[in-house]
Amino acid sequence: MATAVETLDKLERRITITLPLADVRAEVEKRLKIRARTAKAPGFRPGKVPMKMVEAQYGYQVETEVLNDKVGRAFNEAAAENNLRVAGFPKIEPKTGEGVGEGAVAFDATFEVYPDVKIGDLSTVEVEKVKTDVTDAEIDKTIEILRKQRVHYHVKGEQGAHGDGGADLTAQNGDRVTIDFVGKIDGVEFQGGKAEDFVFVLGEGRMLPEFEAATIGLKVGESKTFPLNFPADYHGKDVAGKTAEFAITLKKLEWAHMPEVDAEFAKSLGIADGDIGKMRADIKSNLEREVGNRVKAKTKDSVMDALIKVAELDVPNALVEQDTERLAEMTRQDMAQRGMNVKDMPFPPDLFKAQAERRVRLGLILAEVVKANKLEATADQVKAQVEDFAQSYEDPQQVVKYYYSDRRRLAEVEALVLEENVVNYVLGKAKVTEKTVSFDELMGNTAQA
Incomplete structure (x- = not known):
C-alpha cells in the first residue's frame, strides 16, 4: 500500500x-x-x-x-x-x-x-538563418584538393613521362625530400634526434620552420649544420625550450606531379565517360549537399538557442546524471576505438555535465513543442530523409534497406525529422534574419584560405 x-x-x-x-x-x-x-x-x-x-x-x-x-x-x-x-x-x-x-x-x-514546460512567445525571439552559395571558385578549389590527393613524385632531374621537374635541382616547397639527420644538445645526441632515410614534404608544416628552412636550397648529396630552437611548449619535454645543433644530408629529391584536369582525371572520380562538365556538376552537387547540411545545422543551433531562452522549466537532476554517464561512456568508447588506452583514464562527470544539462533541457523543450503543435514525424518525411541520405552513396537502394531493416536506425532518422519540424515551426514564428557567410567560413577553412 x-x-x-x-x-x-x-x-x-x-x-x-x-x-x-x-x-x-x-x-x-x-x-x-x-x-x-x-x-x-x-x-x-x-x-x-x-x-x-x-x-x-x-x-x-x-x-x-x-x-x-x-x-x-x-x-x-x-x-x-x-x-x-x-x-x-x-x-x-x-x-x-x-x-x-x-x-x-x-x-x-x-x-x-518531469517538469511543466512553458514555451514563451516565439514571435519575440530572434533566429539567424545563414546562407552560402557554391560558386565556380569553390568547385575549382575542390578540384585542386582532389588533384593534391592524387599527387605522385618523380626524382628531380630524371626525365620521365611527365618531364624532369625543371632545371632547378635544389629542394623547394612542395618537393618530397629524403634526408639523414642528427641533432645534438650541448654536443650530446638526444632521443628522437636522429634518423636515416627520413621522408617529408617541404611546405606541409610537418617539421619545425627552422628545419624546413635549412633543407630548402640543398641539392642531393649536400649537407648543412644549423641551430634549432625548440619551442617552450614543444611536445618533447626533454628538449622543449632548448637549442639543438642539427646536421642534415639530402639523399633524395623528388618533385610533385599532380594529374591534369582531363578525361582520365574525371574517370578517376567516377565519371564513366570522362566528361569534365559532368565532373564539375557532380562536384557542385556534392558541395551543395554538404553546404545544405551545414547551413541546416547552424540554423538549427540558432533555433535551439532561441528556444532555451524563451522556455521556462526545471531540469531533473536524475536525467542530467544519466546523460552525463552516457556521454562519458560514449567518449570512452570513441577514444578506445582510436587506439587510446582508457582503462585507467579518469572521466570526471564535470567534463560532461554542462553538455548533458543542455541536451536534457532541449529534449524536454522539443517534446513540449512537438506535443503542443502536433509536429510528429510522418512516414513520408522519414522516407524522404532516408532517400536523401542514400543519394550520396553508390547504391542508394541498399542504403534505404539498411535503415528500414533496423528500427533503431529508423528511430534516429525520425528524431532528425522531428527536429527539422520544430526548426521550421520556430522559423515560421520567430524574427528571422538572414546572414550570408562565405564557403570557407561555413566549412571552417578560413585559416587555410
Whole structure:
C-alpha cells in the first residue's frame, strides 16, 4: 500500500511503500520451493536437498528478489494512480521507526518527476538563418584538393613521362625530400634526434620552420649544420625550450606531379565517360549537399538557442546524471576505438555535465513543442530523409534497406525529422534574419584560405 505523495522540492517527490510481511514471506516460501526442485548440494541428489539447506543457501537472495519485485510493482502502481511522470529511477531506502506498522515492512521511494514546460512567445525571439552559395571558385578549389590527393613524385632531374621537374635541382616547397639527420644538445645526441632515410614534404608544416628552412636550397648529396630552437611548449619535454645543433644530408629529391584536369582525371572520380562538365556538376552537387547540411545545422543551433531562452522549466537532476554517464561512456568508447588506452583514464562527470544539462533541457523543450503543435514525424518525411541520405552513396537502394531493416536506425532518422519540424515551426514564428557567410567560413577553412 502506498501513502500520499510528498513534495520535497520543485521536482523531487517521495512515496512510502508498505508491504505486509506475511505476503513477502509467503512469496519467498513459494519461490524457495520452486528453487528446491533443482537445488544441488554435496551428498544429495538434485531436487532432494533439505528445505533448511535451501533456505540457508538461497534465502537472502530470494528475499531480495521478492522485495525488489513487490516494491517495484507497488511504486509503478502508485505513480500511475497519482499521474506521476517519473524522471529517471527512484532511490529506494528501507524505512524504520514511527509509521511502520507491526507485521509490515516499509520503504521510502524518493524520485523526480518531469517538469511543466512553458514555451514563451516565439514571435519575440530572434533566429539567424545563414546562407552560402557554391560558386565556380569553390568547385575549382575542390578540384585542386582532389588533384593534391592524387599527387605522385618523380626524382628531380630524371626525365620521365611527365618531364624532369625543371632545371632547378635544389629542394623547394612542395618537393618530397629524403634526408639523414642528427641533432645534438650541448654536443650530446638526444632521443628522437636522429634518423636515416627520413621522408617529408617541404611546405606541409610537418617539421619545425627552422628545419624546413635549412633543407630548402640543398641539392642531393649536400649537407648543412644549423641551430634549432625548440619551442617552450614543444611536445618533447626533454628538449622543449632548448637549442639543438642539427646536421642534415639530402639523399633524395623528388618533385610533385599532380594529374591534369582531363578525361582520365574525371574517370578517376567516377565519371564513366570522362566528361569534365559532368565532373564539375557532380562536384557542385556534392558541395551543395554538404553546404545544405551545414547551413541546416547552424540554423538549427540558432533555433535551439532561441528556444532555451524563451522556455521556462526545471531540469531533473536524475536525467542530467544519466546523460552525463552516457556521454562519458560514449567518449570512452570513441577514444578506445582510436587506439587510446582508457582503462585507467579518469572521466570526471564535470567534463560532461554542462553538455548533458543542455541536451536534457532541449529534449524536454522539443517534446513540449512537438506535443503542443502536433509536429510528429510522418512516414513520408522519414522516407524522404532516408532517400536523401542514400543519394550520396553508390547504391542508394541498399542504403534505404539498411535503415528500414533496423528500427533503431529508423528511430534516429525520425528524431532528425522531428527536429527539422520544430526548426521550421520556430522559423515560421520567430524574427528571422538572414546572414550570408562565405564557403570557407561555413566549412571552417578560413585559416587555410
